[in-house]
Amino acid sequence: MKVLLAAGARPNFMKVAPLLREARHRAGLECKLVNTGQHYDYEMSQSFFDYLNIDPPHYRIESGSGSQAEQTARIMIGFEKICIDYRPDIVMVVGDVNSTLACSITAKKLCIEVAHVEAGLRSFDRTMPEEINRIVTDSISDYLFVTEKSAEQHLIREGAPLKRIIFTGDVMVDNLLYQKELLTKEMCEGFDSHHLKKSLNKYAFLTLHRPSNVDNRQIFTNIMSALNDISKTLPIIFPVHPRTRKMIKRFRIKCSQHIHILPPLNFMESLYLWKDAAVVMTDSGGLQGETTVLGVPCITLRENTERPVTIELGTNNLVGVKAENIIRAFKKAIGGEKIPYRIPPGWDGKASIRIWDALLAEK
Ligand code: UD1
Numbered sequence: 517m518k519v520l521l522a523a524g525a526r527p528n529f530m531k532v533a534p535l536l537r538e539a540r541h542r543a544g545l546e547c548k549l550v551n552t553g554q555h556y557d558y559e560m561s562q563s564f565f566d567y568l569n570i571d572p573p574h575y576r577i578e579s580g581s582g583s584q585a586e587q588t589a590r591i592m593i594g595f596e597k598i599c600i601d602y603r604p605d606i607v608m609v610v611g612d613v614n615s616t617l618a619c620s621i622t623a624k625k626l627c628i629e630v631a632h633v634e635a636g637l638r639s640f641d642r643t644m645p646e647e648i649n650r651i652v653t654d655s656i657s658d659y660l661f662v663t664e665k666s667a668e669q670h671l672i673r674e675g676a677p678l679k680r681i682i683f684t685g686d687v688m689v690d691n692l693l694y695q696k697e698l699l700t701k702e703m704c705e706g707f708d709s710h711h712l713k714k715s716l717n718k719y720a721f722l723t724l725h726r727p728s729n730v731d732n733r734q735i736f737t738n739i740m741s742a743l744n745d746i747s748k749t750l751p752i753i754f755p756v757h758p759r760t761r762k763m764i765k766r767f768r769i770k771c772s773q774h775i776h777i778l779p780p781l782n783f784m785e786s787l788y789l790w791k792d793a794a795v796v797m798t799d800s801g802g803l804q805g806e807t808t809v810l811g812v813p814c815i816t817l818r819e820n821t822e823r824p825v826t827i828e829l830g831t832n833n834l835v836g837v838k839a840e841n842i843i844r845a846f847k848k849a850i851g852g853e854k855i856p857y858r859i860p861p862g863w864d865g866k867a868s869i870r871i872w873d874a875l876l877a878e879k
Contacts (some may be wrong), residue, residue, distance in 0.1 A: 517544060517545050517546070517605050517819070517876065518546050518547075518548075518549070518602065518604045518605050519539070519545065519546070519547045519604055519605065519607075519608055519631075519704035519875075520547075520548055520550060520598070520599065520602055520604035520606070520608070520623075521547055521548065521549050521608045521610075522535065522549075522552060522595065522607065522608070522609050522615055522616070522619035523550070523551060523552065523573075523613075523615065524551060524552030524553060524554030524555065524579065524591065524614075524615030525554040525555045525560075525611075525613040525614075525615060525778075526555050526560050526561065526564065527557070527611055527613070527688075527760060527800075527801070527802050528554075528610050528611055528613060528615065528616075529561070529564040529565065529568065529832055530568070530611055530688060530691040530692075530695075530783055530802070531562065531611055531633060531634065531645070531687045531691065532549060532570075532611040533568040533569070533691055533694075533745045534687050534691050534694060534867070534868040535547070535608070535610075535633070535687060535868045535871065535872070536549060536570045536571070537569060537694075537868070538868040538869055538871075538872055539569060539872060542703065542872050542876060544876070545665075545872065545876065548574040548575070548604075549563065549570070549571070549573040549575075550573060550574065550575040550576070550577065550595065550598055550601060550619070551573035551575070551576045551577070552577045552591045552594065552595065552615040552618070552619065552721055553576060553577045553578050553579040553580060553591075553592065553594075554579055554580075554581075554587065554613060554614060554615050554620050556578075556581075557578055557674040557758065557780075559779055559780040559781070560758065560780055560810065560821070561780065563592045563782035564701065564782055564783055565784065566784075567695060567782070567784050568691075569700055569781065575598045575610070575671050576704060577591060577594030577595060577598070577600075578590075578594070578596060578619065578745065579591045579870075581613075584614065584645055586768070587614050588614045588618045589618075590619060590660065590710055591614065591615050591619065592618045592619075592621065592622045593776060594640050594816075595618060595619050595622045595623075596622050596626070599623060599625070599626050599628060603705065603765070604623075604628060604873065605623050605629065605879070606627050606628065606629045606630070606658075606659075607619060607620065607622075607623035607629070607630050607631070608629055608630075608631045608632075608633060609630065609631070609632055609633070609653060609657075610632075610633040610634055610687070611633075611634050612634070612647075612649045612650045612801075613646065613649065613823075614633070614645065614649060614792065616649050616650075617649040617652055618655050618849055620653040620657060621650070621656065622630065624656045629657065629658040629659070630653075630656060630657045630659070631659035631660065631661065631871075631875065632653050632654060632657040632660055632661065633661045633684075633687055633871060634661070634662075634663055634686070634687070634688075635650075635653075635654050635657060635660035635661055635662050635667060635671065636654060636660060636662045636668060636669075636670045636671040636676075636681070637650055637663070637664075637666075637667050637670075637680075637801075637822035637823065638650065638651075638665075638666075638667075638670045638822055639820045639821065639822040640820060641751060641819070641820050643728065644697075644726075644728065646728075646801075646822075647822075650655075650796050650822070651674075654671060654674070655674070655678065656730070657680070658680060659680060659682065659874070659875065660676055660680050660681045660682065661682050661684045661867075661871050661874070662681060662682065662683050663684070663685060663686040663688075663805075663823075663862070663863075663867070664682065664686075664823065664824075664825040664860055664861075664862075665683075665825070665861075666824050666825060666860065667679055668683060675699045679752025680841070681696035682870075682871075682874045683861025683862060684862060684870040684874065685743055685770065685861070685863065685864060685866065685867035685870065686805060686860075686863050686865050686867055687867045687868050687871070688802050688805055688806065688847070689805065689806075689809050689863040690865050690866065690867050690868050692784075692787070692791065692806050692809055692810075693865040694789070694811075694865070695730065695783055695784055695787060695807075696787065698784070699708070699763050699784060699787065699788060703784070704831060707780055712776055712778075712789070713788070713789060713792070716726075716751050716776075718750060718794050719750060719751045719752065719753055719793055719794065719822075720746065720747075720750050720751070720752045720790055720793055720794060720795045720796070720797060720836075720846075721752070721753050721754075721790040721793035721795075721796045721797070721831045722743065722752050722753065722775075722796075722797045722798065723754075723755065723757070723797075723798045723799070723800050723803060724739070724754075724756075724757070724798070724799055724817065725757035725759050725760050725800070726799040726818065727759070728818075729799050729817060729837060730759060730760045730763045731759075731763060733767045735837050736763060736767060736769060737767065738837060738838065738839050739839070739842065740769050740770070740771065741776060741836075741839050742827055742839035742842040742843050742846075743772075743797070743841075743842070744770070744771065744772040744775070745773075745839070745843060746797075746842070746843060746846050747772045747774035747775050748772070749846075749850070750775060750794060750795075750846075750850060751774045751775075752774065752775045752776065752778060752797075753776050753778065753789055753793070754771075754775050754777050754804040754856070755778040755779065755780055755781040755786060756777055756778065756779065756780065757780055758780065759772070764773065774814060787806075790803070790806075791810055791812065792813065793812060794812070794813070794849070794850050795812070795815060795846065795849040795850055796812055796813070796814045797815045797817060797842070797846070798815075798816060798817065799812065799817045799818050800825060801821075803823060804821060804823050804826045804830075804832045805823055805826055805830075805863070806814055807826075807831055807832065808825075808826045808829070808830025808831055808832060808857060808859070808860070808863075809856050809859055809863055811831055811855075812831060813831050813833070813849040813850075813855055814826070814830075814831050814832045814833065815833050815835055815842065815845045815846060815849060816832055816833065816834045817837055818834065818836070818837070819820070819834075819836050819837070820834070825855075825860045826860075829857060829858040829859070829860050830857050830858070830859075830860065831843050831855045831857045833848075833849070
């Protein structure tokens, strides 16, 4: 069986890695990776490959940035040529970025089966490009690999045939546990090039990049005023995404001296810092799941989440973007009260094993 696996943006690389590593051990399976080039800066793409223990991508598309349509179109054009060249039996896409949408549509129109890893998640917010990507991809996928029960229910409600929905758990967790295992003491010394962990006794860790948060002057200013306030109590480590960096400049956003601004970090550097944070504050999807697995308190700076299990069982607290709510949640998180949490079913590091088992059993 020939599988073409597509990845292009930062969170995709972590999701394909465990699938590629597991594929090596499977007889009768050939799996090639396409990097769609959605993220292209060293810190946003290549740096992620350093510790993933996977081969470099077999194919690469130079899609780059641009409007939603421009980026999606460029990926589709490049991916079509690759599909025609490689002739895969299955195209596998992960997550909810523009590459997920572009590659699934392209494959399906070439009558190639599509497998979607992380299917069925819904924020019910159609202003998010990711929500459109999820809905469209799921509607044409032949295999829907789901990470949590809510996703299964959404797919059933949307009319997906039951036999297409396969509960496998979360490949993001496979990767987290794998990379956590790799974190050696010596490696960490190198990671703390800014000496933050050494110098800060207790700190918060922040990521922020959703267009709904950082592309809107009023919302971004409100969030930052809360964070500036919070940083007086607890220093904040803030690796800044390129989109956010641009908007900080454009809106002339002020960051307090207790917010330690860093360039985008690779997965290991980031993990090294957030795993010991007193609290993580984020608008990322993946980090909501990862903090749940390691039991780190997480404050999600969004109005909705496509991962409700992280709230029901995990350490996640969805607070929205109003300054007073962020500050209240922060005080609660560091107030000393331990949040009871459970690791969601199937988040055990074996999701990629279950995905290949299911696909190979079908073929
Ligand atoms: C994309 C995904 C989002 C994911 C995020 C992770 C979509 C619709 N969005 O959002 O779901 O959470 O990646 O990072 O697919 N840029 C650089 N260097 C790069 C990449 C981007 O400077 O390597 C700049 C570009 O100027 C671009 C901006 O950052 O305009 C945003 O990049 P883009 O790929 O459009 O979306 P993300 O916000 O990264």
